[in-house]
Amino acid sequence: MAETYVSGVAGRYAKALFELARDAGVIDAVKADLDRFGALLAESDDLKRLVRSPVFSSDEQEKAIAAILDKVGIGGLAGNFFKTVAANRRLFTVESIIRGFEALAAAEKGEVVAEVTVAQPLSDAHAATLKETLDTLTGKNVQLAIEVDPSLLGGLKVKVGSKLVDASLKTKLNSIRTAMKEVR
Template structure:
């Protein structure tokens, strides 16, 4: 198991593995991946949906009813939609974001891929992302997906995390190191 998997709860991991096995059986992996990405995006864009998913105040029936309507409007049917509804029925809806993350990790493992979390001071261009993917593939021997974040406090450079390894070339870190070295001298 990778470090990413250990960060995901056992429940989320079990549900995700079961979904991936079923999706492979039904030759629907691409459709399930697309629908889970769409649902994850809906969660990120809607505070109300996020509250519905995470709040224990709503009954399973209320969650299921609201979700069915949302999934229908979003055009999500099939395995992923049924999976999300099952999580609601089993009072596990709060774990769906973790299940989606676990699904991505399990799918990447089966594809022989890994994900690098990359933080930069400014958004990376398509050329920069491609060059970074190539460099990381040469280093790891695996296809690397990039999960990019922007943190203007870095000033410049990158922080790249793959599994338990981290490379920090940010200007912020270099300046902090210099500041620390100057204090020791003075």
């Protein structure tokens, strides 16, 4: 297996969590808990504010995270990990930690993660077509991590490893705007 690199503070946390999960044989369970927390974060502006705002003390973040984890049933290694991250004032990196863990887990299984950003949610048929295309292009089993960003206006951005394909309407309009400025 080729080495998968994750960097920065979030990368160190992701790698530590991954190694603990691998040693305990619970990679899939931890990934499921991380995915659930990521979905909660995507849905709740209040949770985003708690995670990202430096206004909250580590004690306040730790208590709030513990209550949220208890309510949604995230415990074990992932639950303890989130509490540790909150206690260490690193909760703002949790989204990057989740992405890093997913990349390490995918590499362990021989998969690759494609970060896809779209203007509107993809239908199941479109997601399947995109996955098939990326599987063919990369020669690997591609897992899609889809994020919705309405500011793209249309099209999509796909990042696989260090390669980025930006076919968003926003980027194309900016290119036209730049070209029009050069004409003047």
